[in-house]
Amino acid sequence: MRGVEWVRCSRCAEMVYGKRFARELGVCPGCGLHTRVGAGQRIEQLFDEGSTEPIETPPTVDDPLGFADDRPYVDRLREARLKTGLDEAVVCVRGTIEGHPAVAVVMDFRFMGGSLGTGVGERIVAAAEVALAERVPFLLVTASGGARMQEGALSLMQMAKTSQAMAELDEAGILTVGVVTDPTYGGVAASFATLPDVLLAEPGAHIGFAGPRVIKQTIGQDLPEGFQTAEFLRDKGLIDGVQPRSALRSTLARLCALGSPESGPAPGSGPAPGSGPVPGFELGSETGSVFGTGTGSAGTPEPRASGLILRPEELPVRNGWTAIQLARHLGRPTTLDYAGYMLEEFVELHGDRLGGDCPAIVGGIGRLDGVPIVLVGHQKGRDTRERVERNFGMPTPAGYRKAARLMRLAAKLGRPVLTLIDTPGAYPGIEAEENGQAWAIAENLRLMSSLPVPVVAVVTGEGGSGGALALGVADRVLTLSNAVYSVISPEGCASILWKSGAEAPRAADALGLDARELLGHGVVDGVIPEPGEGAHTDPARSAQLLGAAVAEAFGELAVHDPKKLVAERRRRFRRFGSAPR
Numbered sequence: 001m002r003g004v005e006w007v008r009c010s011r012c013a014e015m016v017y018g019k020r021f022a023r024e025l026g027v028c029p030g031c032g033l034h035t036r037v038g039a040g041q042r043i044e045q046l047f048d049e050g051s052t053e054p055i056e057t058p059p060t061v062d063d064p065l066g067f068a069d070d071r072p073y074v075d076r077l078r079e080a081r082l083k084t085g086l087d088e089a090v091v092c093v094r095g096t097i098e099g100h101p102a103v104a105v106v107m108d109f110r111f112m113g114g115s116l117g118t119g120v121g122e123r124i125v126a127a128a129e130v131a132l133a134e135r136v137p138f139l140l141v142t143a144s145g146g147a148r149m150q151e152g153a154l155s156l157m158q159m160a161k162t163s164q165a166m167a168e169l170d171e172a173g174i175l176t177v178g179v180v181t182d183p184t185y186g187g188v189a190a191s192f193a194t195l196p197d198v199l200l201a202e203p204g205a206h207i208g209f210a211g212p213r214v215i216k217q218t219i220g221q222d223l224p225e226g227f228q229t230a231e232f233l234r235d236k237g238l239i240d241g242v243q244p245r246s247a248l249r250s251t252l253a254r255l256c257a258l259g260s261p262e263s264g265p266a267p268g269s270g271p272a273p274g275s276g277p278v279p280g281f282e283l284g285s286e287t288g289s290v291f292g293t294g295t296g297s298a299g300t301p302e303p304r305a306s307g308l309i310l311r312p313e314e315l316p317v318r319n320g321w322t323a324i325q326l327a328r329h330l331g332r333p334t335t336l337d338y339a340g341y342m343l344e345e346f347v348e349l350h351g352d353r354l355g356g357d358c359p360a361i362v363g364g365i366g367r368l369d370g371v372p373i374v375l376v377g378h379q380k381g382r383d384t385r386e387r388v389e390r391n392f393g394m395p396t397p398a399g400y401r402k403a404a405r406l407m408r409l410a411a412k413l414g415r416p417v418l419t420l421i422d423t424p425g426a427y428p429g430i431e432a433e434e435n436g437q438a439w440a441i442a443e444n445l446r447l448m449s450s451l452p453v454p455v456v457a458v459v460t461g462e463g464g465s466g467g468a469l470a471l472g473v474a475d476r477v478l479t480l481s482n483a484v485y486s487v488i489s490p491e492g493c494a495s496i497l498w499k500s501g502a503e504a505p506r507a508a509d510a511l512g513l514d515a516r517e518l519l520g521h522g523v524v525d526g527v528i529p530e531p532g533e534g535a536h537t538d539p540a541r542s543a544q545l546l547g548a549a550v551a552e553a554f555g556e557l558a559v560h561d562p563k564k565l566v567a568e569r570r571r572r573f574r575r576f577g578s579a580p581r
């Protein structure tokens with residue numbers, strides 16, 4: 001057996017025929033080990049065949065310091081070039097992934113450990129500038145031990161230079177996607193590698209700032225199992241997901257499609273005056289809009305495809321406690337159910353990029369009626385096991401911070417935001433308090449009041465207190481007909497004001513928390529009728545009605561520029577408490 005034909009897995013020692021190993025994209029079929037692949041191979045795996053062309057980079061200085069250790073740096077460079085056939089530790093190309101244009105920088109660990117020097121920094125920035133000029137998604141596949149020592153402080157400066165290139169892409173609303181591969185460390189991890197909007201990692205990849213050996217030596221402690229692996233970082237909310245190599249191409253294609261500026265409204269700017277309808281949005285006729293102005297047809301509003309109810313008198317008067325029971329029905333569709341029914345190409349994103357991924361708030365990007373939107377919602381879970389895993393839909397601060405991250409992404413990309421509200425309340429717990437639950441909720445209220453994109457919130461079940469409102473500062477607030485929205489749970493209210501939890505039904509009635517009351521007080525702008533006995537009896541139909549109502553609302557909001565949107569939204573919330581005139 002010759003080495004060329006057979007490959008031995010370094011982890012499980014399985015012998016794999018070379019051609020099969022290549023077909024498996026360098027992943028061991030025995031144990032799933034994702035071996036390191038070179039930049040050229042990676043580009044072949046990700047891009048459409050024959051679609052790539054190199055990105056021109058201006059010439060760079062090879063050895064700015066005249067550095068030598070036991071050998072001159074120039075000799076090491078020459079050797080790396082001979083060994084890899086590359087001129088630097090990164091390859092930059094433009095091309096298409098399943099037909100969607102992208103600009104990519106792909107690092108190669110074989111070239112001096114993928115280290116970041118002036119040549120690498122220069123190439124990355126040149127590629128970012130092409131993505132900026134052509135307005136196409138920017139993809140970074142990283143593999144690096146860190147900054148290149150042989151270039152001293154000039155190497156350190158590449159961290160700032162590449163990060164500011166990422167900032168320029170953010171300001172321009174260009175989607176950035178990172179694939180962190182094994183290993184990504186030091187100055188690369190602490191700059192462009194971890195800044196992208198969406199961060200994916202390959203299974204088992206090691207990512208961090210300081211290497212495990214340094215940490216161990218410094219603190220003199222054993223490191224936890226799986227320390228710095230992709231899976232570990234996902235659980236800590238630092239990356240969006242772990243993706244096997246075989247799934248990367250299709251995920252990246254989907255993200256590039258959703259992030260492409262042509263597939264939605266202009267980033268962060270809305271339509272320019274006189275530029276006409278935003279492509280992809282179905283606009284409500286101006287006179288047909290029953291929201292906002294309060295004038296117009298005094299008679300019956302135009303019937304809507306969604307059947308949205310705008311007058312409280314069209315809803316039955318009912319007991320608050322009955323409403324509560326229906327709103328809490330265990331069979332009600334969850335946010336992920338709605339995503340599955342309503343959205344095409346939904347990609348769930350994870351983590352607050354600070355320290356946690358709260359399972360009680362979910363979110364991601366997908367298409368509603370062909371238009372890319374960002375969805376964020378509470379997630380209660382369907383069966384007992386999932387409900388426990390999801391903490392019964394009670395978010396931690398990490399959940400609210402994840403929501404904030406996704407809403408900022410929506411603002412950056414100019415995508416409308418849909419939030420689905422269904423929580424008994426924010427999680428009351430020690431850790432939640434330690435991590436700033438109140439701060440996280442307050443931050444979302446402020447953030448949502450400034451988002452320069454259309455925001456629609458729908459209460460789909462229990463709208464419990466500040467933990468619900470933290471997703472509820474929207475241009476249009478709708479509710480399903482059996483949902484409730486309240487400042488406190490009836491049980492909580494009863495035990496405080498009536499000094500007895502048993503008085504919860506009385507409290508439920510007094511709080512005015514059902515759809516008719518909410519619409520009457522203008523807390524919600526419209527009520528989406530539920531089919532049959534409630535959403536739980538026909539989740540598919542519920543999702544259809546919800547989707548239609550949301551699409552209508554987005555259509556009406558799309559005509560406004562961001563300044564007007566924000567001003568109207570603030571007016572909407574400013575009016576609560578004014579005496580009727």
Ligand SMILES: [Zn+2]
Nearest residue numbers: 009012028031
């Ligand atoms: Zn193996």
